[in-house]
Amino acid sequence: MMNRYSIDEFVKKTQQEDKGEGMFELETPRLLEVNLDGKVWAKAGSMISYRGQIKFEREGVFEHGLGRMMKKVFSGEGASLMKAEGDGKLYLADQGKKISILNLDNDAIFVNGNDLLAFEPAIKWDIKLMKKISGMLAGGLFNVKLEGTGMAAITSHYEPLTLLVSPESPVYTDPNATIAWSGGLQPEFVTDVSFKTFIGRGSGESIQMKFAGNGFVVVQPFEEVYYTES
Template sequence: MNGPVIHDAWTLPVDDNINPYAFSVDLNGQWFLQKGKMVAYYGQIDFHGVGLGHLDHLIAYSFHSPLHAADWVVAEGQGKMVLADRAFDVNSYDLDDGNLSIRSGNLLAFQPSLSLKQSIVPGFLTLIGTGKFVAASNGPVVFMEPPIRVDPQALVGWADCPTPCHHYDHQYLRGFLGAIRSRTGIGGASGEEHQFEFVGAGTVLLQSTEQVVAEISVGETGGTGS
């Protein structure tokens, strides 16, 4: 009878998935890491808050999102880090002189060769440059080509294409209820009534559910309790 696979520092994969829900980072230097996403590590690794003195040069080059500075740390040293996020699917992606915007709750970690900026779309961050990043999704990611309209809750991000615009279904805007919604923004939350519209060249990343990977405070489990 076959038992579970037991890993150690030498058998963990190098910058690859351990299983669909956990990723092993081979650290030899520095990575940016969202707080609460490291579940274990081997080796000599220190974790520094964004803004620590000796990391000023690194922060100035790679981190340009003051709204999210408190949510991130720099992992520095040598070893293996295991990343995971509430049993969501976890994958790595490579940017080659690229530009990718991603929902802030989905981004787990990225190499300092990439530059992180705040997207003009609320709730999203933008990675620019060349390097690897790790992200979570609620179910497998589907890659789509514009022009396309997508449910905002299923949207993980978009790469190398223009920022989306809002599209509202005609029925959503008709009648008295539609007028109230158009003025107040109340109601009409389904993807059938409201979508993000992408045009031009590039790639759109969708998760296979309409449940957003929500941001949670560090130390919370995300459970409902008993």
């Protein structure tokens, strides 16, 4: 593939293009355009460019109540959000990860705190800590529950894969590769001592997430290490 262009050719090939798809548009597979006319929540530090009159503000400590603030303290910086407000075009990205736009229609979905890029303000959200594993994983593991109607953007390393879950066929995943799952599922954590012995002590793959019931789970072909095993 040719990667050598004149200046005019390069500008034409890479310039911003309005697609008329709504508030969230994929400008490229790894760059989200937000057509802002009001407010949007986005991952702190994800802004790469904007035009227009947009004001950025870190999420206030008490903006969503003391309970959620306390959970943020224990969940670390991965769930830190910023509020962008105004009128213009906002461009978001996260370490070159692939972006998927979800249209929630009175739905609920859990997203790994590291993989949530942005969502519309009409969507209700809350941080969920997985306390059952606090003694197993240093730093714990947390996710964000999104619920309602509106658009949300999630990220993944490379192409995501969605696996359907049924009562007859539970799904097991590596926590480091798990991006999201449907709102009706409550994962539990299981350990496989024989598997741990086989692959060597200290590997995260000895701890697995088990999904049982009716729904789906989204994984990525990449192990994003955000915890260490104690």
